[in-house]
């Protein structure tokens with residue numbers, strides 16, 4: 150059943166057909182062979198389907214012409230942390246006769262598959278890359294991108310447009326605010342050393358921290374992010390939450406890796422470093438990665454104390470595969486380290502059950518704000534590592550995440566903000582609400 154919306158002009162008609170075609174293709178894949186393709190493809194499909202309007206999905210779901218799956222299924226990429234994209238998985242062909250064909254491939258070495266999977270992830274973790282890819286196909290003009298973003302916002306409403314709702318939910322509750330740094334408080338820039346925060350943003354963060362307990366939770370080393378933010382009114386968690394400096398609270402934080410320390414102002418604090426035993430290993434792999442990637446123009450390796458970032462933002466795309474291979478080779482000697490993907494960055498970190506979500510729980514406990522119905526934690530972040538925090542809040546049904554993104558992304562957040570400038574408006578609005586006693 151392929152019903153077209155009535156009274157549409159030519160341009161809208163073309164757009165509708167494109168979206169409809171895309172959703173139908175995906176639905177055929179979903180309805181027949183999802184289990185054969187593995188969780189990463191499942192995620193991919195979920196993401197694409199979230200763009201469609203419910204009316205279109207209803208039309209499509211009523212189509213029972215099941216396709217036939219032939220060929221071999223691609224490798225399950227989920228264990229490599231592959232992110233979904235808006236496009237069909239490479240190698241999957243949708244034939245006009247509704248027969249889904251996955252081409253047979255020559256047997257390949259596992260290593261080759263791994264590096265090409267890494268490459269896929271590197272490409273899909275770059276929103277600008279995805280945008281270029283769409284436009285180069287001439288299938289999706291900018292208006293269509295806008296339509297996609299608009300549809301996405303139905304699922305992740307703007308935290309500014311929904312501000313009144315947020316305030317109503319927060320009435321009578323104590324808010325705790327968690328802020329990611331790069332891409333949230335400072336715009337993404339080519340040189341990670343130059344990701345400074347504007348004075349206006351600094352003032353907004355300082356202001357909000359006067360009314361609401363506020364912590365920065367970053368992938369950067371704690372020292373580095375403190376250098377950028379420079380506000381003593383906040384709590385800081387660096388290295389994706391593996392280095393937390395929080396308040397001292399009697400009877401809490403009795404974790405084995407928690408020690409009393411003093412901050413830069415001489416105040417007594419709790420220092421929690423669950424990955425401290427990895428320090429020599431991280432230092433070693435940092436030096437190896439600097440060495441192995443030095444021949445690749447634009448590559449930059451950053452030591453984030455308990456994790457290492459390998460940046461490829463300034464590397465020509467034709468060398469991305471080489472970077473992936475080098476990092477993969479180096480990691481082979483370190484089974485206790487793993488890799489995650491960020492925004493044009495490969496993140497090497499300890500195999501440890503600790504992430505930004507755990508850091509948020511830890512800080513809430515330190516602040517005496519855990520297990521309390523009258524606390525509303527809000528986490529604002531833009532990256533995949535922030536998803537761990539969004540998930541903790543969503544699953545615990547205790548607060549919510551706000552995803553900062555100018556492109557549609559599947560997320561565990563509840564709300565969205567387009568970019569750091571909207572984050573700043575949101576922070577200022579919280580202050581106004583606090584001052585006017587609306588909160």
Ligand SMILES: O=P(O)(O)OC[C@H]1O[C@H](O[C@H]2O[C@H](CO)[C@@H](O)[C@H](O)[C@H]2O)[C@H](O)[C@@H](O)[C@@H]1O
Nearest residue numbers: 330331337338339341344367368458462492494
């Ligand atoms: O958790 P975050 O505070 O968001 O830190 C994540 C990574 O952010 C930085 O890299 C990103 O921002 C850079 C500056 O805009 C950009 O050049 C880079 O491409 C991005 O990936 C930081 O340099 C990394 O160490 C952090 O892990």
